[in-house]
Amino acid sequence: MKQQENLRLGICWILFSAFGFAVMGLCVRLAGEIPFVQKTLFRNMIAFFIAFSTLCAKAKNDRSVLAVPRDAWKFLILRSAVGSLGIFGNFYALGHMNISDAAMLNKMSPFFAVAASIFVLKEKPGTVSIVSLLIVFSGSLFVIKPSFDFEKVFPAIFAFVGGMGAGLASCFVRKLHLYNVCADFIIAFFSLFSILIALPFVFFCYTPMSFSQVMILLGAGIGAACGQFGMTNAYFNAPAAKISVYDYSNVLFAGILGFIFLGQIPDAFSIAGYIIIIGTAFFVFAYNCRKLEK
Template identity: 25%
Template sequence: MSRPQDTTLKSHSAIERQTVAGIAFSVLSTMLLTVMFFLPQLGNVPANPIQSAFLRYVGGSLVLGALAPLRILPEPVSSRKLSRAAIWLHLLRASVGMSTLMFTLFAASRVPIANVQAILCSHGALILLFAVAIDRESVSWHHIVTIALAVSGAILVADPVTSEANWYNLAGYGAAAVASACWATEVFLFRNAAKHQTTILTMLIVNLFGLLVLTVPGYYSWRAVSMADALTLTAMGPLAVSAQFAQLAALKRAPLTIVAPFRYANVLFAAALGIAFLNQIPDGQAITGFVLIIASAIYIYVRTIAHSKYTQSATPPLKER
């Protein structure tokens, strides 16, 4: 017969493994999305945001259409048919997702990608507010400290005050702020839509809906691009789908209030991509911002594990028989 202490240790170990896995999937999802947003910057003749979004949904629909027969995400037994409310929730998520993509692409066409991703970091604070206000998830002052550190780091990286102030740049910063709000809403809607049903077929329907909505605007705003550039933009679709799979895996393993701060890693990934491909070298202030963002993620992880250990140790042991 196993001792109560052994059971407690095993329980804590399982919680820690689940938390680590959830964090890892959240970071993976963030990395894939950051790469997706970066792809339009690689084109010789940048496509407009609507055209880029259209090709993203083409790529997403193609990859999901190929995966649908494989049934990688099994359909829940208790919910074989989507309710009308769930369908509208998925379509609303798709609409917000399109807005996130187009505003982000517009912003990245006017200001450095790392600055855009730094502003997008504020979506983590909004996710936290949604989780508390709507889903009643518990939040401690440690979460507030985490958000404060990450947002401070993001402001240092973006540096909108000392950046060249003109309408061209200000429009980019404004679009990034709107994209951040849309992203937070999309993540929250995605999390709640997943409670109803999230299958390959559901995701395919969402992508086809996005494709349908953007067909006419994409046609009238189309710019001639090379085949290589078109394929690069179409590759945004598989990256977005992979990011959604990773986000689903993260939300199944850890609470939204835990995984959300780790989405601030998008600034680090964006900075690395900017250095490698666009020669956008961060200065000392930006590096300080990166350090704060990393510190915020480490802080909330350490506090989560410490709280888990305290909770397990505070549980009175069962009497051995």
């Protein structure tokens, strides 16, 4: 009974997380013609403040949360580097293409994580994982719609790279857990790393913002914080194998918000890509659940 209650709670938290990230995407687009690196600065500053505050509170009772083994630092830096790549790619795409398309390409990250785990975690993917990777990549082409019109395809490539960065980052997070590195320390370090990368660009290429744009970007940061908070609580209450597929509701939320506030409607090719990618995710999810029950 307790397990079922935790599962329902996990699903509610991951839906909350998906909505938070969808709100973030909408706010990034509504912020208007501001450099995408400047937009990421707001998101990362809020994330750093929350993670650092939580880390300090934990450190008062347990100093071990600040400990990072020497061998783990390289993975911490790599996680921060590819995570920054993921955020920059996603934020650029959100400002230049349909936000549900950008969300869909970003949600390819679990499949990139499987590919990266071969080299980082020395895990051998099964036939189902390999085939699913190939199918998902073909589905992404429907969303990207490769062509010689670089003005249209360039943002999609950035979104694709953003999903790749997020997938690699999650793989390095799993590696860091093997070294017992505190999750709040990982988030705080990554956020600070991204801030330091963005600061020089913002310093030299700062674009003045109106009060409404500042408020919208603060909304993006709060949405991202809610997304991160919801994700953490979701996986605390239930195993990833049973709830991760619900994270794809982010695409649905992004589509609804994009239609209401931006008048965006995905085209037939994008919808076909959604069906292929989400359908594959559901199949892998069901397959993994069956394996766990045996």
